[in-house]
Amino acid sequence: MSYELIGITVLWLFLFFYLLLGSIDFGAGFFSYYSLLTGQRHIINNIIERYLAPMWELTNVFLIFFVVGLVGFFPDSAYYYGTALLIPGSLGIILIAIRGSYYAFSMYGSRNNRAFMLLYGLSGLLIPAALSTVLTISEGGYIFVENGRVNFHFTNLFTDVYPYAVIVLALVSVLYISAMFLTYYANRAQDKPALEIVRKYALSWSLPTILASLFVFYAIRGHNIEHYNNMVANSWMFVLSFLFFVVAVYCVWRRRHYGLSFIAVILQFGFAWFGYGKAHLPYLLYPYLTIEEHFTNATMGATLVTVFMLGLLFLIPSLYLLLRLFLFDTNYVKGKHSKPKY
Amino acid sequence: MHNYDPVLYSRLLTGLTLGVHIVYATIGVGVPLMIALAEWIGIKRNDTYYLLMARRWARGYTITVAVGVVTGTAIGLQLNLLWPNFMRVAGQAIALPLFLETFAFFIEAIFLGIYLYTWDRFKNRMLHFLLLLPIVLGASMSAFFITSMNAFMNTPQGFDMVNGKMINIDPLVAMFNPAMPTKVAHVLTTAYVTAAFILAGIAAFALLRGRNHVYHKKALRLTMMAALIFSLASTAIGDLSGKFLHEYQPAKLAAAEWHFETSDKAELIVGGVLTENNEIKYAFKIPYALSILAGSSPYTVVKGLNEVPRDEWPPLRASHYLFDGMVFFGVYITIVALWHVLAHWRRRRKGTMKKPLNRALLVAILLGAPAAMLAIEFGWIFSEIARQPWILWGYMKVSQGATTALYVDRMLWVFAGLYVLLSITCIYVLIKMFKNNPIEAEFIARGMKEGDVKR
Numbered sequence: 001m002s003y004e005l006i007g008i009t010v011l012w013l014f015l016f017f018y019l020l021l022g023s024i025d026f027g028a029g030f031f032s033y034y035s036l037l038t039g040q041r042h043i044i045n046n047i048i049e050r051y052l053a054p055m056w057e058l059t060n061v062f063l064i065f066f067v068v069g070l071v072g073f074f075p076d077s078a079y080y081y082g083t084a085l086l087i088p089g090s091l092g093i094i095l096i097a098i099r100g101s102y103y104a105f106s107m108y109g110s111r112n113n114r115a116f117m118l119l120y121g122l123s124g125l126l127i128p129a130a131l132s133t134v135l136t137i138s139e140g141g142y143i144f145v146e147n148g149r150v151n152f153h154f155t156n157l158f159t160d161v162y163p164y165a166v167i168v169l170a171l172v173s174v175l176y177i178s179a180m181f182l183t184y185y186a187n188r189a190q191d192k193p194a195l196e197i198v199r200k201y202a203l204s205w206s207l208p209t210i211l212a213s214l215f216v217f218y219a220i221r222g223h224n225i226e227h228y229n230n231m232v233a234n235s236w237m238f239v240l241s242f243l244f245f246v247v248a249v250y251c252v253w254r255r256r257h258y259g260l261s262f263i264a265v266i267l268q269f270g271f272a273w274f275g276y277g278k279a280h281l282p283y284l285l286y287p288y289l290t291i292e293e294h295f296t297n298a299t300m301g302a303t304l305v306t307v308f309m310l311g312l313l314f315l316i317p318s319l320y321l322l323l324r325l326f327l328f329d330t331n332y333v334k335g336k337h338s339k340p341k342y
Numbered sequence: 343m344h345n346y347d348p349v350l351y352s353r354l355l356t357g358l359t360l361g362v363h364i365v366y367a368t369i370g371v372g373v374p375l376m377i378a379l380a381e382w383i384g385i386k387r388n389d390t391y392y393l394l395m396a397r398r399w400a401r402g403y404t405i406t407v408a409v410g411v412v413t414g415t416a417i418g419l420q421l422n423l424l425w426p427n428f429m430r431v432a433g434q435a436i437a438l439p440l441f442l443e444t445f446a447f448f449i450e451a452i453f454l455g456i457y458l459y460t461w462d463r464f465k466n467r468m469l470h471f472l473l474l475l476p477i478v479l480g481a482s483m484s485a486f487f488i489t490s491m492n493a494f495m496n497t498p499q500g501f502d503m504v505n506g507k508m509i510n511i512d513p514l515v516a517m518f519n520p521a522m523p524t525k526v527a528h529v530l531t532t533a534y535v536t537a538a539f540i541l542a543g544i545a546a547f548a549l550l551r552g553r554n555h556v557y558h559k560k561a562l563r564l565t566m567m568a569a570l571i572f573s574l575a576s577t578a579i580g581d582l583s584g585k586f587l588h589e590y591q592p593a594k595l596a597a598a599e600w601h602f603e604t605s606d607k608a609e610l611i612v613g614g615v616l617t618e619n620n621e622i623k624y625a626f627k628i629p630y631a632l633s634i635l636a637g638s639s640p641y642t643v644v645k646g647l648n649e650v651p652r653d654e655w656p657p658l659r660a661s662h663y664l665f666d667g668m669v670f671f672g673v674y675i676t677i678v679a680l681w682h683v684l685a686h687w688r689r690r691r692k693g694t695m696k697k698p699l700n701r702a703l704l705v706a707i708l709l710g711a712p713a714a715m716l717a718i719e720f721g722w723i724f725s726e727i728a729r730q731p732w733i734l735w736g737y738m739k740v741s742q743g744a745t746t747a748l749y750v751d752r753m754l755w756v757f758a759g760l761y762v763l764l765s766i767t768c769i770y771v772l773i774k775m776f777k778n779n780p781i782e783a784e785f786i787a788r789g790m791k792e793g794d795v796k797r
Contacts, residue, residue, distance in 0.1 A: 054455030065444040075433030082426030086747040097412035104408030303513045311445040318452045
């Protein structure tokens with residue numbers, strides 16, 4: 001495997017982790033606010049808090065890792081995306097800033113401040129919409145190099161169908177992934193009333209998820225036929241993704257194997273994510289940036305890969321410890337330790 | 343929109359984000375060490391005051407970390423949005439420390455999550471303390487990596503520049519550049535001092551308001567001792583930084599000191615006014631001091647601005663005043679810390695520990711908190727301004743590194759609004775958090791014995 005392929009695979013994998021953790025996080029924030037409106041907050045808030053409290057900072061790091069790694073492995077991406085995306089990028093930063101800080105403010109400081117909860121619940125939904133737009137842009141048709149200058153034709157984003165399809169998929173997936181995870185978590189906590197509510201959320205967002213995925217398939221065909229053909233060539237990955245979707249929803253519907261169900265959700269999105277990513281290659285930005293031509297110098301590439309391997313030596317045990325203490329420790333999940341208080 | 347200059351606005355926006363981020367970053371790097379000291383003393387002496395101190399500091403720390411994380415995310419992304427040309431060129435050589443920083447950040451984030459929620463989870467309290475060490479290390483390593491990137495901008499090496507492209511890259515040589523050791527050491531020690539002073543300022547404020555609680559006195563004892571040690575260390579490192587500048591960036595030193603003609607026996611200029619013809623008026627001049635700072639000897643020949651092409655001069659007035667301001671505040675906090683440590687020894691010798699502390703000292707400590715933070719701000723702004731016009735010293739000018747995008751000016755206002763909003767809410771939440779749960783109440787709530795509360 002070449003260094004550039006290792007690089008992009010690692011980045012894509014970490015972005016996938018961000019997708020999962022971020023979805024759970026953003027969706028939970030939304031459900032938390034939504035349940036406030038429906039008066040069910042007191043039922044589901046415990047499990048949401050117990051999961052989110054130790055995890056929120058970590059989620060952000062995965063995104064930073066992706067951005068820093070992308071520019072590290074492919075410095076030219078800073079030039080193209082950086083020049084073009086000043087406004088959407090800044091908007092993304094603002095949303096992330098509001099989301100992160102108001103979550104902490106509301107969690108540790110002013111509990112039950114409705115304005116804070118609205119701010120982080122809402123910004124959490126806008127972040128996936130904003131970030132998924134970058135994926136749309138990478139398909140080409142929005143960034144053009146004209147007279148040696150990088151220009152961003154953002155009005156095309158409003159007139160094309162494809163961006164809408166991606167945003168809808170992003171939003172629906174966030175809610176689906178989050179609800180599926182909370183179902184698993186509530187079940188682990190043996191919190192029946194909460195389970196009933198989040199299970200309903202999970203089931204009701206499952207069909208929209210699949211419809212939105214199909215819609216994206218349809219829309220990309222009209223937008224970037226080359227990418228579409230590549231995806232069709234890798235169709236087995238998407239078929240597997242669909243099968244795991246069926247497994248996940250079936251388990252939740254029949255109220256059994258919630259753990260297996262969430263693993264199936266991870267695989268559902270994992271296959272779709274890597275199927276999409278594989279078909280996207282070799283382009284980082286269609287048709288200007290490719291992983292081969294715009295890779296950093298060989299020395300830096302080798303150094304970064306080496307450092308990444310060494311970094312994993314620290315990262316994996318630390319992550320394992322975190323998950324063991326807060327995700328797999330039945331007593332913690334059930335809230336038998338002192339509440340998530342510090 | 344006339345005279346729209348993306349370079350100027352990119353500088354302003356980057357400066358704004360960094361100016362805000364450095365406050366939270368300094369707290370983020372320094373406070374974990376203070377928490378660690380408090381928890382360690384608490385466990386070793388079995389002193390509930392110190393344990394509670396660690397707990398309360400950690401609680402406030404969480405709030406500032408949240409803002410630090412998001413402003414850090416902001417600068418991480420803005421580097422690419424505002425300086426795409428710079429990142430494209432320099433990224434070839436300096437991606438390594440940035441990449442490493444994300445790992446330090448990972449470790450810090452993971453263990454912070456664990457640490458905060460495991461206070462009462464282990465029977466052995468030492469285990470909980472050990473969880474803090476990766477946070478302290480991760481935070482300090484983050485500072486190390488990011489500062490080495492900044493050091494690279496001052497003394498770039500580890501590559502050959504051919505036709506505007508970097509080739510023959512050696513990432514380690516680029517990272518371990520000559521500016522790195524003094525810069526990193528200065529950043530770390532000053533972060534520890536500043537964090538100590540902020541925590542001390544809070545304690546001093548409580549004592550000034552008449553809450554003569556032993557908890558606050560113990561907090562002062564710990565933080566002032568740490569502040570003294572680290573401020574003395576940072577003074578020594580400051581001296582080394584002078585020697586480093588003399589060696590590698592003489593123009594920066596000359597700008598800070600308004601040193602126009604190369605000479606030995608150079609004098610150190612403090613304050614003063616610079617006229618249109620570059621004459622120095624009303625300044626306090628210390629004979630030989632600049633030569634001694636640059637080379638430990640009055641006979642050291644210090645390069646003057648006359649050796650630098652005029653269009654490569656950093657802004658003279660800003661550089662000098664910022665430098666002086668940094669030194670002034672640095673000296674101030676060192677003296678205050680020394681004052682407290684001496685006062686504490688005297689009180690102990692005389693057996694007057696139970697009496698309230700000298701009010702003047704408390705006021706001086708309280709003022710030390712903003713003074714320390716201003717020293718950090720002045721120091722960073724000085725370091726950046728006196729690097730002008732270079733973004734990559736000797737290779738690339740700031741104007742070549744910036745974006746060409748439109749609307750950077752509007753983004754500047756939007757971000758200014760965001761940072762004001764975040765900072766105000768942060769302060770509001772912090773005040774509310776500690777007002778609703780004062781130390782006295784927490785002592786009672788935790789069922790600790792109250793016998794020595796009013797010592």
